[in-house]
Amino acid sequence: MGQGGTLVLDSEGLSKVTLNDRRVMGLVRGALEEDMRVVASILTLIEAHHPRVNQSRFDWALSRLVVEPVSEAIGRKAMALFKETGLHGHKYAIDAVVAATALRAPGPTVILTSDPEDLELLCGRGVRIVKV
Template identity: 45%
Template sequence: MKEPTARSLVLDSQALSLLLRNDRQMITRIEAARRVGVPVLVSALTVVEAVHGKTDTARLRWLLSRLQVQDATQADSLTAVQLLSDAGGLHGHKYALVAAMALRSPGPVLVLTSDRDDWSKLCDARVQIKDV
């Protein structure tokens, strides 16, 4: 599967959940990015959101060792506040900190998400969005 040209690939919680469940299409996307040297990024917050009681912890640790897990920073929180304001005053939006992380990543950034609408509101055309 050919993805748009990107310098960073960001996974949202649904994309990470699919990877944790061995979804063949998601595995293929991640492998394709890695082959061409595109870093696959996931927010530490996304990890918490994607995990549930039945998650295989050993598999989670192995997958995370192959991804670049990004911490949320104070600067990210301030960027997230601005993104929420710019998006019409959204409040406490679950993707805002992850969107801030995506925007500080080397661009162009491709986000794999199940929530195109929310990402579009927060990031406009500053990120490429691909549905999972």
């Protein structure tokens, strides 16, 4: 697996997988059929989890993807993206990590997100952004 690129889920993408959203599940199934890796940053898991999450569905969703750690390289890439875009602070920190994760992943790379504007700014043309 992994020869076909990477599909990255942000918090909303992961939440919609957990909720078995028809459109998002179709995108995930399509990615897997195309031999793409489906990934989420560990920070995305933390952001998407809350007391009302159905834990068994959340665990099921996680079993279908690769959880990427926040390595020093990812952190440094996220900081470089801040410098390049002029963004900063906690409001954009997780988006910057998602973008850095996507930019370092084997391409072609797609991010499923509810926040396309910030991720388009952070990723530039290196990643396809799909609003979910």
